[in-house]
Amino acid sequence: VPAVRDRLRIAIQKSGRLGEPARALLASCGLAWRESRDRLFCYGETLPIDLLLVRDDDIPGLIADGTCDLGIVGRNVLLEQAGERARTGAAATYREWRALGFGGCRLAIAVPDEWRWDAAGDLAGKRIATSYPALLSQWLAAQGIDAEVVTLSGSVEIAPRLGKADAICDLVSSGATLAANHLKATETLLQSEAVLAGPIAPFGDVRAELAALLLRRLDAVLGLKDSKLLMFQADSIDVPALMQLLPDAERPTVLRVDGSDRVALQALCRGAMTWQRLEDLKRAGADALLVLPVERMLA
Ligand code: ATP
Ligand code: MG
Numbered sequence: 438v439p440a441v442r443d444r445l446r447i448a449i450q451k452s453g454r455l456g457e458p459a460r461a462l463l464a465s466c467g468l469a470w471r472e473s474r475d476r477l478f479c480y481g482e483t484l485p486i487d488l489l490l491v492r493d494d495d496i497p498g499l500i501a502d503g504t505c506d507l508g509i510v511g512r513n514v515l516l517e518q519a520g521e522r523a524r525t526g527a528a529a530t531y532r533e534w535r536a537l538g539f540g541g542c543r544l545a546i547a548v549p550d551e552w553r554w555d556a557a558g559d560l561a562g563k564r565i566a567t568s569y570p571a572l573l574s575q576w577l578a579a580q581g582i583d584a585e586v587v588t589l590s591g592s593v594e595i596a597p598r599l600g601k602a603d604a605i606c607d608l609v610s611s612g613a614t615l616a617a618n619h620l621k622a623t624e625t626l627l628q629s630e631a632v633l634a635g636p637i638a639p640f641g642d643v644r645a646e647l648a649a650l651l652l653r654r655l656d657a658v659l660g661l662k663d664s665k666l667l668m669f670q671a672d673s674i675d676v677p678a679l680m681q682l683l684p685d686a687e688r689p690t691v692l693r694v695d696g697s698d699r700v701a702l703q704a705l706c707r708g709a710m711t712w713q714r715l716e717d718l719k720r721a722g723a724d725a726l727l728v729l730p731v732e733r734m735l736a
């Protein structure tokens with residue numbers, strides 16, 4: 438029986454691509470920390486929520502063994518390790534709680550430039566180098582393709598040139614690394630981004646409330662993406678036409694301007710507020726248009 442704990446511990450990447458954005462996201466949820474001298478631990482000062490700074494590969498395991506309660510890690514790492522555990526018959530203990538909107542990339546098959554790629558079936562009988570053997574094996578099985586999976590821990594993109602493989606299965610974002618290695622991406626196995634991972638079973642102590650509080654704030658922060666407060670004035674007669682141009686406006690407030698047929702209108706808009714949209718509103722009778730950033734919202 439795990440000991441009752443009164444603080445929540447979140448594992449995040451110590452450095453690398455996800456470390457900084459993960460801390461920034463948690464900070465925007467109102468968390469602040471005092472960092473230990475060895476830079477391995479951040480002690481929560483505003484809330485009893487601490488951070489453990491680790492290699493990203495260790496994060497799923499730390500959640501599985503209860504060392505950490507939650508983690509921020511790439512979906513690719515989370516699913517690869519879940520796939521690995523499933524293969525050995527271990528029960529799943531963690532899952533994705535939220536997609537976090539940064540660290541976007543995809544896990545893809547890439548082949549040498551000169552390969553005249555036709556379809557996934559072209560991989561039959563070939564050797565494919567990857568650091569994601571579980572995800573690749575699952576995908577090959579689902580496609581009904583019999584190919585050899587060559588597991589490498591790094592530098593997968595040079596495997597074809599070294600003669601170790603015919604193709605690779607690796608993470609791609611811009612494609613620049615592939616191009617530099619004379620490879621081209623073909624099939625996508627997985628769309629990935631940073632996710633908040635947590636246990637499948639609910640917490641049985643005060644951590645349940647802490648996790649719920651964190652999720653509420655996280656959802657508010659994530660939900661505000663691209664949101665703007667739009668304000669303008671118009672003749673009341675134009676309001677219906679203007680609202681037609683604002684299908685994404687939430688809870689619009691209309692105030693009558695004293696002693697006239699004019700109104701002042703304000704609304705939270707989720708879609709991007711481009712110049713084009715403002716000009717369309719202006720043509721439909723809006724004026725004194727103002728677009729303001731939204732820092733926080735508690736619905
Ligand atoms: P660590 O030292 O923590 O083990 P790492 O080198 O394994 O770090 P990073 O290169 O920092 O890991 O990548 C972390 C995550 O960033 C990846 O698992 C993936 O989810 C995401 N990511 C986004 N774009 C890319 C990309 N172009 N290449 C690799 N990972 C990417
Ligand atoms: Mg790693």
